[in-house]
Amino acid sequence: MLRNPILATFAATLLATASGCAPAVDTAATHAYPTVGRITVYDDALRSIVAPDARIERIAEGFTWSEGPLWVGDGQYLLFNDVPGNTMYRWSARDGLSVFLKPSGYGGTDLEGLREAGANGLDVEPEGTVLLADSGSRLVARLDPASKRKTTLAATYQGKRLNSPNDVVRHSGGSVYFTDPPYGLKGIDESPLKEQPANGVYRLDRDGSVHLVEGGLRFPNGVALSPDERTLYVANSDGKHPVWMAYRLDARGDVLDRRVLADASDLVASGASGAPDGLCLSSDGHLFASAPGGLLVMDANGKRLGLIETGSRVSNCAFGDDGRTLFLTSHTFVARVRVQVTGLGSDR
Template structure:
């Protein structure tokens, strides 16, 4: 979730229910993409307004898409019937935001029993939000006695463990920020008992994170133009790293003509990876074959499946896009009880 690296100055324009209109091109690299996205499928622009839209999550109980605007410190809600509205402000750090370039919430996932789990860039924490009461609970704020940099994205395993990334994107100056306490930009695991484990501290800018349907492969994107890669970690039965490999490398594709970097991502029920990258949203097979790309003409930061599970929502700068698919989001077929809520 790269934040304002690719965002321009935009005017806030909260929209009512938008009329569907083509908003992106679908580049087909393999015939197998037709099983996931119909040849006549159209990408719609359903809302616009944020400075930099991020962290989308569909909340079935609300019939709504929630997403973050980290620079503006807001959380938005989009509903098909009445469009876009501010859902929570501030969404992250309250009070003085000096030293922060992105003080708001970032990545979000649905928790159990009406809870929302948040990678809170401004509070530098993994947070649980009760959607009914608004009560916030800090689940993790430190590792090895030091504050996190700015938690960015997260994914939940079937056993309740939360994997999350902690780049410095929320801080003014990034790695040079005087607020930065962690020596590494890490990938972490938060266990249900509250224990935090650093599972990889070698990536320059770890960003999006996702799990395969069987929970045995953890995907992490590295949003570094000098090393634009996705890493696949094999996990053992305890959720520890058993192996590590480069899943895909698109460093050669980085450039101004293809805006974006490896960023947010989601896995569908068939194990295909929908991943933000140079030039839009990449669709990879579980074997790492690039099946196609959705090109919005601007960087796509993240995505989420919602509605009946066949709608793919994409956050792209100040835009929210939607594409109907032939596949379903993983969460719609694998939701399980989560001890962390």
């Protein structure tokens, strides 16, 4: 992916760090954010979820590929990653934009086999630590925001290295689900570094054991849990099979059965840019899912209610602020929109 910063039409501040990372443009200091995109209504039910005239605001820009947004309630700030840029950023309305962690993922010098060296998906734990899908280091880790220290939680399955963990979600019981496509490796499925025979969806238990719960998807990507935690949702960013899967879980967290929740084949065929990628849920069970064309809003049965478009590919989303602000990572920028539902887990 090529860097393509969007030029702001108003005063902006430039961020520069001693680490020498590429500068990113922060518009927080102006407290006036440009409006982008539009909201398309497919079903009248959307009107009680997102107002059709809600403003989609671009709040920060200048990234290669923004991903993995996470609202940290203890501190009231947003974390997100520029995966190819190997940088984690922090944004708040009060402080604006700053580099939080660089490198966010792989910290070595041998980049020959890596396509995306940075961290990707994030989730927060009750203690305030952050779970991190470290694509570049090919592992799942725990990050202490205070010390910036990372602890490896899982790096192998059945004695072989993981591909490049992409997204992660924590179950309230302490287990962690994560996806492991090979997007972080040069050559992707053809990478000589790839050791796993499957691009899997895994469960990491509290005892450190790793269990494969799905090995039949080509490119498992975004992952989320339903409000009652009885259903695991996984986005498959495969252009030949662009679907969202729903897995019914038992009390242990094993899969009882699976079904295709929704299919984006028609959107792919239309030429819309994007793929099933990251997703997040409201507390009433509505799905907000990155898709060709933008961010789809769907009900728990996969029915399309509307589309939030930013004018650029949307990679992921997260709820924050008072629980009714939806943040979207959208290629070179980050956007936000006020909604009329509360985000699942946004109080963390």
